[in-house]
Amino acid sequence: SQQGEEDPQALSIQEGENATMNCSYKTSINNLQWYRQNSGRGLVHLILIRSNEREKHSGRLRVTLDTSKKSSSLLITASRAADTASYFCATGNQAGTALIFGKGTTLSVSS
Amino acid sequence: DAGVIQSPRHEVTEMGQEVTLRCKPISGHDYLFWYRQTMMRGLELLIYFNNNVPIDDSGMPEDRFSAKMPNASFSTLKIQPSEPRDSAVYFCASSLYGTASYEQYFGPGTRLTVT
Numbered sequence: 001s002q003q004g005e006e007d008p009q010a011l012s013i014q015e016g017e018n019a020t021m022n023c024s025y026k027t028s029i030n031n032l033q034w035y036r037q038n039s040g041r042g043l044v045h046l047i048l049i050r051s052n053e054r055e056k057h058s059g060r061l062r063v064t065l066d067t068s069k070k071s072s073s074l075l076i077t078a079s080r081a082a083d084t085a086s087y088f089c090a091t092g093n094q095a096g097t098a099l100i101f102g103k104g105t106t107l108s109v110s111s
Numbered sequence: 112d113a114g115v116i117q118s119p120r121h122e123v124t125e126m127g128q129e130v131t132l133r134c135k136p137i138s139g140h141d142y143l144f145w146y147r148q149t150m151m152r153g154l155e156l157l158i159y160f161n162n163n164v165p166i167d168d169s170g171m172p173e174d175r176f177s178a179k180m181p182n183a184s185f186s187t188l189k190i191q192p193s194e195p196r197d198s199a200v201y202f203c204a205s206s207l208y209g210t211a212s213y214e215q216y217f218g219p220g221t222r223l224t225v226t
Contacts, residue, residue, distance in 0.1 A: 030211065031211065033214065041220070042217030043154075043204075043215075044217070045216070048213075092210070092211025096210055096211050097167070098144065098211065099156070099211050099215060100156065101153060101154040102153070103153035104153065
């Protein structure tokens with residue numbers, strides 16, 4: 001399976017702090033995606049990083065990819081209460097036609 | 112565009128009843144995906160369609176589950192008969208392209224409770 005596994009399962013921080021979530025996967029990938037899910041809502045795409053990229057930024061988000069370690073990290077800087085959500089990494093299935101999601105990291109940001 | 116639309120948002124039914132979940136993808140998206148989310152198993156891909164044709168239904172748990180896409184703007188996921196272990200949130204998602212290199216757009220989900 002190419003399912004990503006996020007770590008930690010849960011993370012609690014104060015507003016203004018940085019939050020780092022990690023994702024490990026099992027086989028080679030072409031790219032890796034990160035999604036956010038607010039409570040009771042659908043998933044929202046955050047960022048996609050390709051296998052030939054090592055780092056990518058989008059606003060307060062920074063994603064890194066280390067294909068040698070088969071791992072990725074999502075860093076949220078200067079977190080806000082509105083960042084409270086579950087965060088999922090996703091990689092392609094063997095055929096590369098669909099996404100396989102990890103079980104997610106639940107982030108709680110308190111003010 | 113209104114995004115992916117799912118109905119109903121909540122469904123409560125008794126064991127043995129038929130349940131039909133509905134999805135309208137984003138216009139122009141050729142790929143449609145059905146997922147199920149539970150605490151125990153996370154987000155599981157059930158089936159996906161390309162141009163209204165089912166491509167991979169290997170994630171459908173049992174024959175009690177069936178999905179159709181009669182046209183480009185509508186899909187249904189049916190469970191007959193329903194069982195308590197089917198209780199979950201069911202998401203529909205659509206994508207412009209079907210490879211894992213493109214983002215998927217998710218609907219708000221249908222929370223199904225089978226008693």
